[in-house]
Amino acid sequence: MPQTLVSLEATAKVSSPCEQFTQAFRWMLFGRLLDEKFATLYRGGKIHGGVFLGRGQEAVSVSVGMSLRKGDVFAPLIRDLSGRLAFGEPILDAVRTYFGSSLGPMRGRDGNVHRGRPKEGLVPMISHLGAMIPVVNGMLMARRFQKREGVGATCIGEGGTSTGAFHEALNQAAVEKLPLILVVANNQYAYSTPSSRQFACDDLIDKAIGYGVDGHAVDGTDLTACLKVIGGAVENARNGAGPQLIIAKLLRLCGHGEHDDAHYIDPKLKKSTLGRDCLKVAEEQLVKQNWADSDLIDRWRDEFHQKIEEAVALVQREPGPDPFKENWQAISSTHLVEMHNGI
Amino acid sequence: MSITYLEAIREAQAKALADDPRVFIYGQDVGSFGGAFKATKNLAQEFPGRVIDAPISEDAMIGSAVGAAIEGMRPIIEIQFADFSTVGLNQIINNAASLFWRTNVSCPITIRLPSGGTSGSGPFHSQNMEALYAHYPGLIVMTPGTVEDAYSMLLEAVAIDDPVIFCEHKYLYYHLKAEKLPSEAMPVGKARIARPGRDLTIVTYSAMLHEALAVAEELATEGTEIEVVDLRSVKPLDTDTVIASVARTGKLLCVGETFPFGGVTAEVIARVATEAFDLLDVAPQRLNAKDTPVPFHPNLWAAHRPTARSIMSAVRNLLQN
Numbered sequence: 001m002p003q004t005l006v007s008l009e010a011t012a013k014v015s016s017p018c019e020q021f022t023q024a025f026r027w028m029l030f031g032r033l034l035d036e037k038f039a040t041l042y043r044g045g046k047i048h049g050g051v052f053l054g055r056g057q058e059a060v061s062v063s064v065g066m067s068l069r070k071g072d073v074f075a076p077l078i079r080d081l082s083g084r085l086a087f088g089e090p091i092l093d094a095v096r097t098y099f100g101s102s103l104g105p106m107r108g109r110d111g112n113v114h115r116g117r118p119k120e121g122l123v124p125m126i127s128h129l130g131a132m133i134p135v136v137n138g139m140l141m142a143r144r145f146q147k148r149e150g151v152g153a154t155c156i157g158e159g160g161t162s163t164g165a166f167h168e169a170l171n172q173a174a175v176e177k178l179p180l181i182l183v184v185a186n187n188q189y190a191y192s193t194p195s196s197r198q199f200a201c202d203d204l205i206d207k208a209i210g211y212g213v214d215g216h217a218v219d220g221t222d223l224t225a226c227l228k229v230i231g232g233a234v235e236n237a238r239n240g241a242g243p244q245l246i247i248a249k250l251l252r253l254c255g256h257g258e259h260d261d262a263h264y265i266d267p268k269l270k271k272s273t274l275g276r277d278c279l280k281v282a283e284e285q286l287v288k289q290n291w292a293d294s295d296l297i298d299r300w301r302d303e304f305h306q307k308i309e310e311a312v313a314l315v316q317r318e319p320g321p322d323p324f325k326e327n328w329q330a331i332s333s334t335h336l337v338e339m340h341n342g343i
Numbered sequence: 344m345s346i347t348y349l350e351a352i353r354e355a356q357a358k359a360l361a362d363d364p365r366v367f368i369y370g371q372d373v374g375s376f377g378g379a380f381k382a383t384k385n386l387a388q389e390f391p392g393r394v395i396d397a398p399i400s401e402d403a404m405i406g407s408a409v410g411a412a413i414e415g416m417r418p419i420i421e422i423q424f425a426d427f428s429t430v431g432l433n434q435i436i437n438n439a440a441s442l443f444w445r446t447n448v449s450c451p452i453t454i455r456l457p458s459g460g461t462s463g464s465g466p467f468h469s470q471n472m473e474a475l476y477a478h479y480p481g482l483i484v485m486t487p488g489t490v491e492d493a494y495s496m497l498l499e500a501v502a503i504d505d506p507v508i509f510c511e512h513k514y515l516y517y518h519l520k521a522e523k524l525p526s527e528a529m530p531v532g533k534a535r536i537a538r539p540g541r542d543l544t545i546v547t548y549s550a551m552l553h554e555a556l557a558v559a560e561e562l563a564t565e566g567t568e569i570e571v572v573d574l575r576s577v578k579p580l581d582t583d584t585v586i587a588s589v590a591r592t593g594k595l596l597c598v599g600e601t602f603p604f605g606g607v608t609a610e611v612i613a614r615v616a617t618e619a620f621d622l623l624d625v626a627p628q629r630l631n632a633k634d635t636p637v638p639f640h641p642n643l644w645a646a647h648r649p650t651a652r653s654i655m656s657a658v659r660n661l662l663q664n
Contacts, residue, residue, distance in 0.1 A: 138410025168400035
C-alpha cells in the first residue's frame with residue numbers, strides 16, 4: 001500500500017485558466033468514469049454494501065479538491081470521488097476500499113466511501129451527517145496550537161444542514177475563527193426528501209450571516225463558477241478570513257445510492273438549469289474555448305478507462321481480510337485489551 | 344495538609360499540561376472561571392491559550408477533540424455533567440471509538456465526566472454513564488474511587504493512546520481526602536483489594552467503594568471479614584482479581600450506583616458465573632439503583648441508590664445462605 005497521497009497530477013501547480021479548467025475537467029471525467037465502474041460492479045454483485053455516486057456534483061467536488069494543497073485537510077462526503085482524486089487520493093485506495101482488499105487503507109474493516117488517510121489530511125467519514133465538520137475543526141485547532149498552516153474543507157448536502165452536528169460545528173468554527181471551508185451541495189433531495197421538507201429559509205446562504213461567517217452562493221453545474229467561488233473561499237480562509245460557507249445549487253443526477261431509482265425527482269427540476277450535467281457543461285466549454293477537442297477528450301476517456309480497468313483487475317486478485325488473521329483489537333493500547341474479548 | 348479528590352483532578356491536569364505540550368483542556372466554563380466544579384481552577388492563567396472555553400456544543404467539543412488527536416494533540420474534554428455527554432454520544436461511540444479500528448490511527452483523548460449522584464441534583468445531573476460507554480468497543484472506561492486513583496489514573500488517561508472515558512464521582516469531590524498525592528500507582532486495568540477478607544466478596548467501584556468499606560468495617564466488629572474489590576476501571580475489567588477473591592470467599596455481591604439493566608454488576612456476575620461457577624458457594628447477588636430516573640428529593644434519592652444500609656442488608660442475606 002502506498003503510504004502517501006501519491007497523485008502527481010493532484011499536486012501539480014496549475015496556473016493559467018486553461019490549465020486549471022482542463023485539469024479540473026480531467027478529474028471530473030476520471031471521477032465520473034470510476035463512479036460508473038463502481039455502479040457496474042455493484043449491479044454485477046461484485047461490491048458489498050452501497051454505492052453512492054457523485055453524478056452531477058463533480059464540478060463542486062473537484063473545485064474543493066483542486067483548491068486545497070498538500071498539508072490541508074479534506075473530509076469528503078459520499079459524492080466526492082472527483083474531489084478526492086484531485087486532492088490526491090490514489091485510485092487504488094478507492095478501488096481497494098470498495099472491494100474490501102486487505103491491502104487498502106481500511107483493510108476491509110470499513111468500506112466504500114468510508115476511506116481516507118487521516119494522518120495525511122484525508123479524513124474518512126462516518127455515516128452520521130455533520131459529524132466530520134467538528135473533526136476538521138479540531139484538526140485546524142491542533143494546527144493553531146502547533147503553529148502549522150493549512151485550511152480544512154468538508155462537504156455535506158442540504159439535508160446535512162438540518163443536523164445538530166452541523167449547527168454546533170459551524171458555530172464552533174465561527175467562535176474559533178477557524179480556516180474551515182464548509183461546502184454544501186444543495187442537490188434538492190436528501191435521499192427522497194425535497195428541500196421544502198428540509199429547511200424553511202429562502203436560501204441556505206442566509207444561514208451564513210446567522211453564524212457570523214462568510215457565505216458564497218454558486219451555480220454547482222458551472223465548473224468555471226465553482227473553481228472561482230470555491231477557490232476564492234479557500235484563499236479567503238487561508239488568508240485569515242475565518243470560516244467560509246459555500247452553497248452550491250445543483251441537482252443530484254442519480255439515486256441516493258445505486259439501490260435507488262430516484263423516481264421521486266421532479267421532472268421539472270431535471271429540465272431546469274439546475275438539472276444540467278456539470279460534466280457536459282464543462283466539456284462544451286472546453287471545446288468552445290478551444291482548450292480541447294472531442295478527439296483529445298476521447299483520448300482522456302480511454303486513458304482513464306485503462307487506469308480504472310488496470311486498478312480493478314489488480315485489486316480483484318488481492319486478498320480480502322482473513323477473519324483468522326484479524327486481531328479483533330479495537331484499541332491501540334495492547335496491554336489494555338480485555339482478555340475476555342468476544343465472550 | 345490534605346488534598347481532596349477534586350483537587351487531585353485539578354493537580355493531575357496541571358501536571359499533564361506542564362509535562363506535555365500536546366495537552367489542552369476544552370470544555371464549558373473551564374477557562375478563567377475554572378470550571379463548574381473548579382476542577383480547572385487557575386489553569387487558564389497558568390497555561391495561557393491551553394485551557395479553552397467551549398460553546399455549549401458537546402458534539403462539536405468531542406468531534407474537535409478527535410480531530411485534534413489525529414493531528415497529534417492530547418485533548419482533555421470536560422463535560423460539565425456526565426449526563427450531558429449523551430449530546431456528544433455520537434462523536435464518542437462512532438468517531439472516537441472507531442477511529443483506531445478503522446484507520447490504524449490512534450485517538451488519544453480524555454473525556455472527563457463529573458458523574459453520579461449528589462442529593463438534590465435530580466434526573467439530569469446525577470447519572471453514571473460507565474455502563475453505556477463500556478458497551479462500545481474502542482473505549483477505556485475509568486472509575487476512580489480514591490484520591491490517589493483520581494490523580495494517577497487521570498494522568499494515565501492522558502498518556503494512553505486511546506479514548507478514555509474518565510468517570511469522576513461528584514460525591515467524592517469534596518468528601519474524600521488524602522494526605523498527599525501518590526508518587527506511584529497501580530497499573531490501569533488492575534483491580535485493587537481495598538480491604539482483605541475471607542467471608543464474602545463485594546465488587547464495586549467509584550463512590551460505592553466507600554459504602555462497601557463502611558459495611559465491611561461494621562461487620563468486622565461482629566467478626567465477619569468482607570473482602571472489598573475496587574475495580575478502578577470497568578473497561579478493561581480485571582476479572583482475574585475478582586475471581587481470585589471469589590475463590591477465597593465463595594460469596595459474591597456486586598454493587599453499582601447506576602441502573603440495573605445490563606451494566607457493570609451484570610457483567611461481573613456473568614463473568615464469574617460463566618468462568619468460576621464452581622467457586623461460588625451461593626448464587627451471586629447484585630445491588631444497583633432502582634430502574635427509574637434518578638429522583639430529586641433527598642428522601643427518594645437516598646432510597647434510589649445503594650447505601651451502606653442496603654448493602655448491609657444484602658450482605659447479611661448472602662451470609663445467611
